[in-house]
Amino acid sequence: MCGIVGFIGRHDAAPILLDGLSKLEYRGYDSSGIAVRDENGNFEVVKAKGKLKELFEKTDSGKAIHGTTGIGHTRWATHGEPSETNAHPHISGTDVDDSGVVGVHNGIIENYVEMKDKLLRKGYKFYSETDTEVMVKLVDYYYKKYKCPPGEAIAKAMVRVRGSYALVLMFKDHPDEIWAARKDSPMIIGICDGETYVASDVPAILKYTKHVYYIGNMEIACLKEGTAEFYNIDSEPLEKELVEITWDAEAAEKGGYEHFMMKEIHEQPRAITDTLNSIIKGEGKDRRIDFSCVGISDEDIKKISQIYIAACGSAWHVGMAAQYVIEDLARIPVRVELASEFRYRNPILDKNGLVIVISQSGETADSLAALREAKDKGLKTLAIVNVVGSSIAREADYVVYTVSGPEIAVATTKAYSTQLIVTYLIAIHFAAVRGHLDADKYAYYISELYTLPEKIEKIFETKDKLQWFAAKFVNVHDVFFIGRSIDYAVSLEGSLKMKEISYVHSEAYAAGELKHGTISMIEDGTLVIGVLTQPSLYEKTMSNMVECKARGAYLAAVTSYGHYNIEDTSNFVTYIPNVDAHFMGSLSVIPLQLLGYYLSLSRGLDVDKPRNLAKSVTVE
């Protein structure tokens, strides 16, 4: 979604704002802009449609604009087409010189039409189609009407609007301040060497500082050089602790790879090891899963009657795979829910159930709402999250962090893989606590998990073959992924990877379902990719592939070492190492990620920033 950066300090703000915005490009955007206060107290606003490089060019990389206080924004259009007029920052007047307030905003103001009507009646004139312009003018209206401090005017506007927002504003009358407020949309404030930063996401300011404050929901902050003050909606001061971020700036750079996605694919062995080590304590046969810092007790685990997993996109696919693993090992019924459906269908939930919400960003609007729905219904919630301090992490009863580091490419890879790992650990731990695992089996599963990083490295050796295959199918129109159980869950992920970055239509089917309708679409040359890693289901999926071949399909297969007879049937095979069947999804997904990557590359597309998409979906 949109990105926000703000700066107040002793250096010129514009180059810092542009640098920060460039770190947020992965969030998706269609226009951008900055506003800087010059030494005479006037605002200078520059905006550009399209890529950020347009804004760089218009401002000579920020060097053409002087002033040490400023705010910037990359926009992903929600209200009004992508255009220079609709780009942020927005102003309270019709002209920058007659404007007392200038602001940027992420999120959506749901009742902006109603607010706009009110402001039109008060004589305000509007130049854009955005909800942001309405919000900026609403703050200006209260600021003038009550002649109050900026924080109180912002609070009055917050009480009147519905929706989600991260809002950053400058007031002409308050030259040494930037004001920020948020509701359900992420924002952090960083401090370093007498200078202060605000951003919607950590990578934007990581180069400058690792010391940040998290602004809570419905809170307001006043940034000054090197300090920040916080207020609640009643304008009462709040105490906040400065938190140190453990990610380093290098982790958010490409590190020699052509794309973030390829870098992140290669980081999976390390991310899996780090995630395992963050939860498993002890050595050798004494290794134990330790959820003590999560706070969920054995008594709590024994009481769980049902698990509900709510998530979106790839995180939902993790839930689909986890369902098989948790049910099989821990013998607890699991229901997997799309968060966007869960939140609105008034679900009937067992009071002793546990709701697991999976999210890389920890800010996905639907997943956050699903979590709140579960809490409202009195259930305990456990979040599996990558971004420390994100909204979902803060609101859940229990949190397990994945240790992936920053994930920049829109298409998730390492976050998906580490989320899977956490679900395996939950399955093993819950199984042990509930008496379904003996010590040998427990030790066996943990040692199997530790073999995954090395086995993923082995799969990387097949990259050339996958690149060749992607080049052969560069003009493919339709692809079907099929598999059963965990292989079906991985097929869903393989299909999404292909769609989102290669723009190739694909579908994932539970292999046994194909003949109930979809097989009518198979014709000469249709590409069908089978995932066959579950020993007990291998023959079954194989039969479904043969049914496709009989109708002219070109068959490709992902299977494990030893199943060499597949070459009698399948036109293309990529082999992966063996691991315990519960964990095969962690290996079979790797060739599918690579396939999506190479197909996107062969088609000359923007791998890291696919069209119409954003990394963190903070609107419904």
Ligand code: M6R
């Ligand atoms: O941040 P989250 O994990 O909550 O995001 C959920 C989905 O938007 C995300 O997994 C999306 O499907 C991925 N970009 C797919 O690669």
